[in-house]
Amino acid sequence: MTYYDFDDLVGGSTSEQRARVEALKDEARAEIVTYTLKELRRHRNLTQAELAERLDRAQASVSAMETAADNLVSTLRTAVEGMGGRLEVAAVFDDERIPLSIHTRTAPEDPPGPGARGRTAIGQGPSAVMGATATG
Numbered sequence: 001m002t003y004y005d006f007d008d009l010v011g012g013s014t015s016e017q018r019a020r021v022e023a024l025k026d027e028a029r030a031e032i033v034t035y036t037l038k039e040l041r042r043h044r045n046l047t048q049a050e051l052a053e054r055l056d057r058a059q060a061s062v063s064a065m066e067t068a069a070d071n072l073v074s075t076l077r078t079a080v081e082g083m084g085g086r087l088e089v090a091a092v093f094d095d096e097r098i099p100l101s102i103h104t105r106t107a108p109e110d111p112p113g114p115g116a117r118g119r120t121a122i123g124q125g126p127s128a129v130m131g132a133t134a135t136g
Contacts, residue, residue: 037079038066044083055082073102 013021035043041051041062048066052059055078065071065079077087091098 036066037071037076040080041066041083046083051079051082055079077102 041048048062049059052062055062062079065075068075071079073087073089080087087102089100089102091100
């Protein structure tokens with residue numbers, strides 16, 4: 001078997017070849033498979049009734065989740081965890097992928113109420129939000 005050094009393979013590539021490689025990478029990214037909740041449930045070999053039992057809900061509730069036009073992140077998390085997984089959310093840009101926290105906490109200076117909805121204590125752990133200190 002012949003082995004090649006990576007630099008020898010790509011070092012002499014032309015700008016056209018590098019552009020073609022980038023185009024192929026973009027095509028591959030576009031073909032990444034995505035699933036609906038229904039497809040994911042089927043992929044995991046579960047019926048609606050089995051998932052409903054795991055979630056301690058009625059089968060009609062699972063059907064409603066699967067046909068909803070726009071589910072809450074908490075609904076997606078519940079469904080995925082009921083299938084034995086965990087939900088991850090990320091912001092994806094051309095040059096980077098940044099995981100996002102899907103656990104929101106109300107900031108201490110914003111008491112619960114109409115004006116505080118949706119505000120979170122970004123970058124602070126639960127101890128900082130609750131005003132507690134860690135003890136070892």
